[in-house]
Amino acid sequence: xxxxxxxxxxxxxxxxxxxxxxxxxxxxxxxxxxxxxxxxxxxxxxxxxxxxxxxxxxxxxxxxxxxxxxxxxxxxxxxxxxxxxxxxxxxxxxxxxxxxxxxxxxxxxxxxxxxxxxxxxxxxxxxxxxxxxxxxxxxxxxxxxxxxxxxxxxxxxxxxxxxxxxxxxxxxxxxxxxxxxxxxxxxxxxxxxxxxxxxxxxxxxxxxxxxxxxxxxxxxxxxxxxxxxxxxxxxxxxxxxxxxxxxxxx
Amino acid sequence: xxxxxxxxxxxxxxxxxxxxxxxxxxxxxxxxxxxxxxxxxxxxxxxxxxxxxxxxxxxxxxxxxxxxxxxxxxxxxxxxxxxxxxxxxxxxxxxxxxxxxxxxxxxxxxxxxxxxxxxxxxxxxxxxxxxxxxxxxxxxxxxxxxxxxxxxxxxxxxxxxxxxxxxxxxxxxxxxxxxxxxxxxxxxxxxxxxxxxxxxxxxxxxxxxxxxxxxxxxxxxxxxxxxxxxxxxxxxxxxxxxxxxxxxxxxxxxxxxxxxxxxxxxxxxxxxxxxxxxxxxxxxxxxxxxxxxxxxxxxxxxxxxxxxxxxxxxxxxxxx
Numbered sequence: 001x002x003x004x005x006x007x008x009x010x011x012x013x014x015x016x017x018x019x020x021x022x023x024x025x026x027x028x029x030x031x032x033x034x035x036x037x038x039x040x041x042x043x044x045x046x047x048x049x050x051x052x053x054x055x056x057x058x059x060x061x062x063x064x065x066x067x068x069x070x071x072x073x074x075x076x077x078x079x080x081x082x083x084x085x086x087x088x089x090x091x092x093x094x095x096x097x098x099x100x101x102x103x104x105x106x107x108x109x110x111x112x113x114x115x116x117x118x119x120x121x122x123x124x125x126x127x128x129x130x131x132x133x134x135x136x137x138x139x140x141x142x143x144x145x146x147x148x149x150x151x152x153x154x155x156x157x158x159x160x161x162x163x164x165x166x167x168x169x170x171x172x173x174x175x176x177x178x179x180x181x182x183x184x185x186x187x188x189x190x191x192x193x194x195x196x197x198x199x200x201x202x203x204x205x206x207x208x209x210x211x212x213x214x215x216x217x218x219x220x221x222x223x224x225x226x227x228x229x230x231x232x233x234x235x236x237x238x239x240x241x242x243x244x245x246x247x248x249x250x
Numbered sequence: 251x252x253x254x255x256x257x258x259x260x261x262x263x264x265x266x267x268x269x270x271x272x273x274x275x276x277x278x279x280x281x282x283x284x285x286x287x288x289x290x291x292x293x294x295x296x297x298x299x300x301x302x303x304x305x306x307x308x309x310x311x312x313x314x315x316x317x318x319x320x321x322x323x324x325x326x327x328x329x330x331x332x333x334x335x336x337x338x339x340x341x342x343x344x345x346x347x348x349x350x351x352x353x354x355x356x357x358x359x360x361x362x363x364x365x366x367x368x369x370x371x372x373x374x375x376x377x378x379x380x381x382x383x384x385x386x387x388x389x390x391x392x393x394x395x396x397x398x399x400x401x402x403x404x405x406x407x408x409x410x411x412x413x414x415x416x417x418x419x420x421x422x423x424x425x426x427x428x429x430x431x432x433x434x435x436x437x438x439x440x441x442x443x444x445x446x447x448x449x450x451x452x453x454x455x456x457x458x459x460x461x462x463x464x465x466x467x468x469x470x471x472x473x474x475x476x477x478x479x480x481x482x483x484x485x486x487x488x489x490x491x492x493x494x495x496x497x498x499x500x501x502x503x504x505x506x507x508x509x510x511x512x513x514x515x516x517x518x519x520x521x522x523x524x525x526x527x528x529x530x531x532x533x534x535x536x537x538x539x540x541x542x543x544x545x546x547x548x549x550x551x552x553x554x555x556x557x558x559x560x561x562x563x564x565x566x567x568x569x570x
Contacts, residue, residue, distance in 0.1 A: 093478075106466050107461045137554065
């Protein structure tokens with residue numbers, strides 16, 4: 001059984017039909033990167049996986065449970081899905097440590113000591129054990145995004161969603177965040193990543209999905225989709241995105 | 251390029267021009283302002299000290315009367331505190347209702363705000379004092395419409411837990427607190443709503459994505475951040491409430507600061523010193539409230555602005 005299974009998903013904002021029938025799944029342990037031009041619906045698709053956007057039609061199954069069913073306990077499903085946002089969305093009134101403990105305490109009902117231990121371990125995992133008491137405003141963008149990753153990891157999620165996690169970062173800070181994500185992938189975390197980082201997708205992803213106009217145009221191993229795309233739309237997009245200076249001469 | 255400029259700067263250091271004889275910029279306007287204000291201040295002090303009408307000894311004696319102090323503690327301070335508790339609690343509740351997806355709750359909150367903002371406080375307090383007439387059998391707590399249901403089922407008796415005498419509720423300080431508190435809730439609702447709306451939508455999304463229920467999202471993530479926007483105008487409202495307790499005479503409540511001072515004033519035919527005594531009381535409490543507001547703002551400003559939060563300072567000083 002796939003960890004996430006999406007069936008015939010449709011989503012519109014007013015008259016704007018953003019997702020036009022998506023069928024898609026993510027297996028346990030798989031790293032899937034979603035690429036595509038802006039406005040293609042990639043972020044909306046990601047936000048439908050934990051129902052931050054409510055689709056008008058279609059179903060989303062997490063571990064076989066239909067979370068679009070109104071009777072489903074959505075908060076319980078969301079606990080298994082960590083999410084990292086483009087704008088970090090750290091809680092500015094809480095320290096890095098408290099950002100990582102608040103949901104453990106209030107949602108998972110862990111003891112203060114246990115939550116503290118898990119939070120410290122995860123902050124260390126993202127390389128920020130020296131910033132435990134810092135507030136978000138005192139951290140760089142890259143550090144904030146790594147705290148956000150630690151916050152999500154502290155809930156012991158089965159799946160991590162990344163919504164363009166490096167798009168709001170200064171170029172020199174992108175590397176730190178990608179390094180953490182690469183490490184997570186190697187540890188076997190199931191990840192669904194919306195990204196513009198083609199080099200990362202090519203290197204880390206098990207599968208790449210190219211979206212355009214609210215549908216998945218093609219998907220497969222990165223060597224095929226990025227290296228040798230079948231569809232003309234994919235080729236046009238990649239030609240525009242892959243600045244020749246960024247292509248690794250392999 | 252950079253090293254080039256550096257060497258060129260380092261080299262001619264010897265033939266730098268000597269110090270200039272700088273003349274400070276003159277500010278003639280400031281000196282004029284200082285002179286004018288000094289004269290005005292001297293006139294004020296002279297007035298305060300020499301004018302016999304102040305009768306300072308009578309002012310302080312009046313301020314020290316036990317019924318005045320009692321009125322100040324109960325009618326002014328206690329009513330301010332209780333009304334603000336009702337007002338802030340009610341206001342936050344109304345704001346959450348107003349912003350909810352439930353159209354009934356949102357409509358009720360709007361209606362409440364409309365009603366209580368429309369009625370002048372003095373008239374509202376006067377009305378509160380007369381409401382007892384609506385409930386001549388007292389205000390009962392229990393099953394609503396119990397007598398109708400019991401009659402319909404053919405039983406006898408009642409399903410009431412307890413009954414309060416309406417004339418006791420709608421009188422005195424209780425009526426005052428209800429009236430001022432409900433009126434305040436209507437204003438606080440708007441302030442709280444602005445505060446909640448000032449918190450970025452991404453904050454609630456991040457909290458929801460962590461699996462928090464909507465109540466927890468509001469209590470643990472949104473409201474603590476909204477407080478930063480809510481506290482300054484709430485300080486304003488508290489100060490306004492302090493002064494509005496002098497309207498309690500409309501209920502009527504006589505155990506209140508200004509009423510008590512006034513009655514002393516009319517007994518001794520000394521109205522002006524009484525006004526001074528009241529002003530001194532309100533000035534003193536407002537000063538204390540402003541200090542309290544400063545600390546509240548600092549507490550809820552954690553993580554914002556450029557001042558280092560207190561919690562982070564020791565770590566920064568000790569470690570990196």
